[in-house]
Amino acid sequence: MIDTHIHADSRSGEDFKEMYLAGINTAITCSFYPYKIEHEMILLNHLNRILELDTARANEYGLDLKVALGIHPANSNINPEIIFENLYEWIETKQIVAIGEIGLEDLTENEIAIFKKQLDIADETKSKVIIHTPRKNKKEVLKEIIEIIPQHLDESQAVIDHINPHVIEDAVNTDCMLGLTVQPQKMEKEDAIAILDEYGFERFLLNSDISNKASDPLSVPKTVRELERLGYDKNNINKVSHENGEKFFRLNTF
Numbered sequence: 001m002i003d004t005h006i007h008a009d010s011r012s013g014e015d016f017k018e019m020y021l022a023g024i025n026t027a028i029t030c031s032f033y034p035y036k037i038e039h040e041m042i043l044l045n046h047l048n049r050i051l052e053l054d055t056a057r058a059n060e061y062g063l064d065l066k067v068a069l070g071i072h073p074a075n076s077n078i079n080p081e082i083i084f085e086n087l088y089e090w091i092e093t094k095q096i097v098a099i100g101e102i103g104l105e106d107l108t109e110n111e112i113a114i115f116k117k118q119l120d121i122a123d124e125t126k127s128k129v130i131i132h133t134p135r136k137n138k139k140e141v142l143k144e145i146i147e148i149i150p151q152h153l154d155e156s157q158a159v160i161d162h163i164n165p166h167v168i169e170d171a172v173n174t175d176c177m178l179g180l181t182v183q184p185q186k187m188e189k190e191d192a193i194a195i196l197d198e199y200g201f202e203r204f205l206l207n208s209d210i211s212n213k214a215s216d217p218l219s220v221p222k223t224v225r226e227l228e229r230l231g232y233d234k235n236n237i238n239k240v241s242h243e244n245g246e247k248f249f250r251l252n253t254f
C-alpha cells in the first residue's frame with residue numbers, strides 16, 4: 001500500500017513501524033512547518049530535515065519514504081526565492097517526487113503569488129504537485145484553486161487533496177487526480193468509500209495526512225481492508241491501494 005500524503009517530521013518511529021506492519025510499503029511525506037516562521041532559512045531547514053533525517057528514520061522501520069517539498073500556504077509569509085532555487089535543484093537531482101504540499105488557505109496575496117509560482121516551476125520542470133485544500137472555506141478556496149491551476153499547469157500533473165463529500169462535485173469535473181484524506185475529525189473511511197463507489201476508482205489517491213493534529217497512521221490500511229470486507233473488485237482496490245499513486249508519482253517501488 002501507499003499512503004500518499006503524510007507529515008513524517010511530526011510522527012514517531014513507532015508510527016512508521018505500525019504502518020509498515022499493516023502493509024504500507026511507501027509513504028509520501030509533504031512539507032508543512034507547524035510553528036511560527038520568522039525567516040525563510042527556518043523553512044529551508046525544515047525541508048532539508050525532511051529530506052535527510054525523516055527519510056532515514058522511516059527507512060529504519062522498513063517504510064520507504066518519498067518526499068514532496070514546497071511552500072505550504074500557511075508558511076507563505078517569507079521571502080520565497082531561496083526555496084524556489086532549491087526546488088529546481090531537488091527536482092533536477094530527483095530527490096523529490098512532487099512539489100507539495102502547496103495550495104491556498106486564507107487567499108492572501110502572498111499565498112496566491114507563491115502558489116502560482118510553484119505551479120509554474122512544476123510546469124517548467126514537468127513535475128507533479130500536491131495541492132492542499134483547507135478545513136475552513138474549503139468550497140470557496142477550492143473554487144479559486146480550480147480556476148488558477150489550468151492557467152499555469154496541465155491539470156493531469158496535479159492532485160487536489162483533502163477532497164470530501166461536500167466538495168467532490170466541484171472537483172470531479174477537472175482532469176486532476178483527487179486525494180481522499182481519511183482522518184479523525186475530517187473524513188471517515190465510510191465517506192471515502194461512498195465517494196469511490198459513486199465516482200469510480202481511477203482518479204483517487206488515499207492518504208492519512210498524519211501530522212501533529214488528530215491523526216490515524218493506519219487509516220489507509222483500514223480503508224483498504226474495509227473495501228475488501230465489503231467485497232469490492234480486487235482490481236479496483238489495487239488502484240487506490242497503490243497503483244494510482246505509483247503511476248501518478250512514477251514510483252518504482254513494486
Ligand SMILES: [Zn+2]
Nearest residue numbers: 005030101209
Ligand atoms: Zn498535509
